Amino acid sequence: MIEAKDIVKSFEGNVVLDHVSATLRDGEVNMIIGQSGSGKTVFMKSLIGLHTIDSGHILYDGRDLAKMKEREIRELHREVGMLFQGSALFDSMTVMENVLFPMEMFSRQTREEMEERAAFCLRRVEMPEHVWHLMPSEISGGQQKRVAIARAIVLEPKYLFCDEPNSGLDPKTSLVIDALIQDITREYNICTIVNSHDMNSIMEIGDNIIFLKGGKKEWQGSRHEIMSSENEALNDFVFASDLFKKVKQANN
Amino acid sequence: MQILRHIGEYTLLMGKVLRLPDRQRMFWRQYSRELEKQGLQSLPIVLIISIFIGAILTIQAKTNTENPLLPTYTVGLLTRETLLLEFSSTILCLILAGKVGSNIASEIGTMRITEQIDAMEIMGVNSANYLILPKILAFVTMMPMLVIISTAVGLVGGWAVGAFTDIITVHDYLIGVQYAFNPYYVWYGIIKSLVFAFVITSMASYYGYYARGGALEVGRASTNAVVNSNIMILFLDLILSKLLL
Numbered sequence: 337m338i339e340a341k342d343i344v345k346s347f348e349g350n351v352v353l354d355h356v357s358a359t360l361r362d363g364e365v366n367m368i369i370g371q372s373g374s375g376k377t378v379f380m381k382s383l384i385g386l387h388t389i390d391s392g393h394i395l396y397d398g399r400d401l402a403k404m405k406e407r408e409i410r411e412l413h414r415e416v417g418m419l420f421q422g423s424a425l426f427d428s429m430t431v432m433e434n435v436l437f438p439m440e441m442f443s444r445q446t447r448e449e450m451e452e453r454a455a456f457c458l459r460r461v462e463m464p465e466h467v468w469h470l471m472p473s474e475i476s477g478g479q480q481k482r483v484a485i486a487r488a489i490v491l492e493p494k495y496l497f498c499d500e501p502n503s504g505l506d507p508k509t510s511l512v513i514d515a516l517i518q519d520i521t522r523e524y525n526i527c528t529i530v531n532s533h534d535m536n537s538i539m540e541i542g543d544n545i546i547f548l549k550g551g552k553k554e555w556q557g558s559r560h561e562i563m564s565s566e567n568e569a570l571n572d573f574v575f576a577s578d579l580f581k582k583v584k585q586a587n588n
Numbered sequence: 589m590q591i592l593r594h595i596g597e598y599t600l601l602m603g604k605v606l607r608l609p610d611r612q613r614m615f616w617r618q619y620s621r622e623l624e625k626q627g628l629q630s631l632p633i634v635l636i637i638s639i640f641i642g643a644i645l646t647i648q649a650k651t652n653t654e655n656p657l658l659p660t661y662t663v664g665l666l667t668r669e670t671l672l673l674e675f676s677s678t679i680l681c682l683i684l685a686g687k688v689g690s691n692i693a694s695e696i697g698t699m700r701i702t703e704q705i706d707a708m709e710i711m712g713v714n715s716a717n718y719l720i721l722p723k724i725l726a727f728v729t730m731m732p733m734l735v736i737i738s739t740a741v742g743l744v745g746g747w748a749v750g751a752f753t754d755i756i757t758v759h760d761y762l763i764g765v766q767y768a769f770n771p772y773y774v775w776y777g778i779i780k781s782l783v784f785a786f787v788i789t790s791m792a793s794y795y796g797y798y799a800r801g802g803a804l805e806v807g808r809a810s811t812n813a814v815v816n817s818n819i820m821i822l823f824l825d826l827i828l829s830k831l832l833l
Binding site: 384386410411412413414416418420421422424425426427437438440441442497 | 698703709710
């Protein structure tokens with residue numbers, strides 16, 4: 337579980353996160369949603385420790401990120417998997433080498449054990465065996481996302497961060513990636529945090545949704561509660577499209 | 589203020605780079621790759637430039653020493669001293685700053701803007717140490733060898749002028765090349781090249797590592813890396829020449 341308590345973050349006097357608190361639970365897909373510029377990326381980067389917060393506390397199962405030294409943060413990061421918006425696969429390595437990389441850096445397993453584990457993770461994300469020895473540039477965007485997920489889970493992380501996982505993907509592939517994130521979260525009881533403004537994803541897999549607006553937490557609840565929410569800002573954001581407006585009307 | 593910021597960031601980065609690697613095995617693998625990439629792949633350009641410069645120096649030395657009072661071996665002597673003292677250590681490093689420096693800056697810069705460095709950091713990897721230390725050590729290892737090869741090939745270029753033209757005789761050239769040889773000059777060139785190799789790789793890595801934005805910024809980082817490492821090489825050449833000679 338990750339607890340964010342009263343987080344304030346500003347850049348050159350411009351407050352981007354204004355006293356944001358949230359609890360992100362294990363075994364659930366915790367989604368950070370909001371319009372562009374609402375502070376969701378800064379919130380996520382602050383949670384990971386890529387941004388130093390001005391005040392507040394971020395607790396990883398009780399361990400305060402602000403009180404950790406550089407080495408302790410690096411050790412904590414070994415419990416973290418991250419899926420980047422652009423996949424961030426190492427372009428000088430093959431698919432297999434990308435998945436092996438975290439193990440080669442931190443695992444004490446033998447080469448055979450590492451390859452076995454990497455193969456298991458690649459099969460788990462349904463990557464066909466014939467692409468394992470291709471370079472990232474030789475596979476599709478959807479496949480790159482799958483490999484990035486395999487790399488993120490290979491060290492069995494406790495926390496999985498996903499930054500706009502469906503960005504640049506077609507709707508069908510997006511559904512597959514969403515399902516994969518949800519399955520992995522449940523299967524390994526991971527605390528998954530997804531930064532998204534993709535309404536399909538939010539309604540599909542959002543167990544715990546945090547809606548940010550203007551750097552403040554505006555609303556928190558599940559995807560089922562969104563439908564009945566009276567929060568005006570949330571409704572403006574979620575039901576901005578005609579399709580979702582009709583869905584809500586039908587639901588009501 | 590800007591220069592102070594650069595110095596501060598560079599020093600902090602080197603603090604992260606110059607540490608024991610997280611995994612020795614991974615470090616040695618990267619190191620051997622960099623030996624090949626930065627060193628062996630630079631060999632063709634070093635050979636081509638050195639042989640031509642050696643030949644050109646010989647022709648120019650002959651043109652400028654057309655004086656009956658000067659001994660005939662002066663041309664070989666001048667060619668050797670120029671190659672040893674300046675060309676093979678300094679000018680070669682200026683040229684390699686363009687090849688190796690821009691390669692490093694654009695490689696690391698691209699990794700930065702495509703979030704590959706962030707991905708390493710989030711895994712708990714010291715990205716600066718993992719990416720930059722093997723490059724610095726590999727180039728520092730290869731540079732003295734490239735300097736020695738360059739000097740030798742440059743001298744062969746001068747010999748070729750004697751062998752294939754009537755500008756100078758091979759006999760006079762070879763006497764000049766061997767005349768009053770001071771082995772310290774070889775060490776002088778090697779010491780300079782070690783310093784310059786560190787400057788080229790560390791400055792290029794710095795500009796790449798702190799690249800922000802898109803492809804345009806990576807290009808700018810690459811240009812800055814080459815221009816500024818060239819200036820630094822010339823500045824250090826002045827200081828080292830004063831200190832070592």
